[in-house]
Amino acid sequence: MADITHPPMEQLQDLEYCIDSNPPWVETILLAFQNYILMLGTSVMIPSMLVPAMGGSSGDKAQVIQTLLFVAGINTLLQALFGTRLPAVVGGSFAYVIPIAYIISDSSLQRINDPHERFLQTMRAIQGALIVASSIQIVLGYSQIWGLFSRVHSTRISCGRFMLPYPLQWGPPTFSAGHSFAMMSAVIVSMVESTGAYKAASRLAIATPPPAYVLSRGIGWQGIGILLDGLYGTGTGSTVSVENVGLLGLTRVGSRRVVQISAGFMIFFSTLGKFGAVFASIPFPIFAAIYCVVFGLVAAVGISFLQFTNMNSMRNLIITGLTLFLGISVPHFFNQYWTSSHHGPVHTNAGWFNAFLNTIFSSPATVGLIVAVFLDNTLEVERSKKDRGMPWWVKFRTFRGDNRNEEFYTLPFNLNRFFPPT
Structure with a gap:
């Protein structure tokens, strides 16, 4: 029996780089580019599905894809620097498709005959709903409520040469109570899915499970990210990319620096439409094959937490x-x-x-x-x-419950002096 006993282990042992250790620069850049390529799948699929239904042209679709990539890069960088500080990519989410489909089918928008005008008015309605709905994550995050709650559970694209997305590029957002309320459901789903993804990322980065304070901080910044989605007009909200979390395990590299450089690739290639279109034209079946592996890996990491029960x-x-x-x-x-x-x-x-x-x-x-x-x-x-498994989780509930939390989750630039853990 001694030969087949596998005692519970807080950290995975066969990973090569943890959250604070960095591969050589050449390997870091290649891994960062790999993260960029992987998140392209979702960034292309969502606009390809929604923009034609909104009345948009292929040019509109290309601009939405570039905007989505640009804001994803900003959100990923903000999350890695000031949010949970985990190596997690933040990008477009399919959780928002149903509320957006409801907005697209709004009779007041469907009555607009000109397709381009209908696209613009629909995009502005989506922007307004995202801006209002983002307040849920901002409030629940920065008030620490979400962290406290977390304790109770255990195609080829036609693109322009250069385009720099900017806020309100589609015009001023429009606001509707019904649209905003529908969008709030996707924001709630985004919080749930991101919380699970953060915990999986911490395990694959050989870090401690993020304590309540860090989870709340991450959700607060994610709310700001959704606010940016609404201001820039990405056509959808954002969440943690589960496929990129799975890539941490596949490459056995959980380095924060890799994801930060990947964010730089997102921002850079989003402005160079023609160059980015070459990578965006990777056939969807290839992405689907990769998703089979990475999604399965993240699910297995989640199940691995049951070893403490x-x-x-x-x-x-x-x-x-x-x-x-x-x-x-x-x-x-x-x-x-x-x-x-x-x-x-x-x-x-x-x-x-x-x-x-x-x-x-x-x-x-x-x-x-x-x-x-x-x-x-x-x-x-x-x-x-x-x-x-409550005795095992107790020490991870608070920031000071485990000495390693300070190593993994302390804010950069000595910001903890101004925003001390609560």
Whole structure:
């Protein structure tokens, strides 16, 4: 039995570079470029799906892609410097597709006959909704509420030669209560998915799990990122790129510097349309094949946290099994329903209400979180503290609970003097 015993380990042992160690410069640049190429898939797919439905031309689509890449570079740099400081890429998210589809189908916009004018008015409506909805992450992040909550759960493109995106390039945003409320659902989903991605990134970067203060700081900066999405007009909101988190494990390099340089590539190539279009023309099936590996790796990292719980407990087996089953099957049902009927199972006369619930229940991470948190905090709670793994998580709840947190998560430029951990 001694030969087949694998004791729980706080950190992965077979990674080559951790969050604070850096590969040689040539390898760093190549890995950074690899991160840039990987996030191109989502950055091209989302505008390719949404812009034609908005009435936009191929030129409009190219400009949206360039804007999305530019803002993704800024958001990634802000997150790596001042947010969680984890090697996490922040880019466009499919979580926003349903609320955006609701805005696109708005009858007041559909009545506009000129396609380009309809595209501009739709983009401005999306911008307004993103600006308002971003306040959720900003408030929940900087008020520390999200960190406290985290304790309860355990194509070829036609592009111009040079284009520098700038705020309000599509015109002044327009605001609608219904649009904003629908967009808030995607912001909530983004927070849930990003929290899981941050914890996976910390494990793949050989760092401690981010304490509540650091998670809140990261979500606050992510809210500012969504605000920038709204101001610049990226056509969608942003979240942590799960595929790039998986790449940390695939390359066995969790260096923060790699992601920071990758952000520089995003900003640089977003301004050079023709050059960036060469890489953006990589066939989608190639991205799909890579996604199979990296998404599976991130899922496995999440499951690895169960080693700190008692998986010989029937209570834990029930919670784990039900969470996995409902977390996969419910979103699959909602997505299949949307594909066949062009609307979700929730289909009332209130479009914003439909978009809100359909977005929430189309997210595997969000459905899984709801099920897991409910069951973990209602089934034999007091008798199962050790089985739940609570003793292991205690020291990671606060910034000063583990001495290593200061090494991994302290702000640069001595900013902790002005923004001390709470």
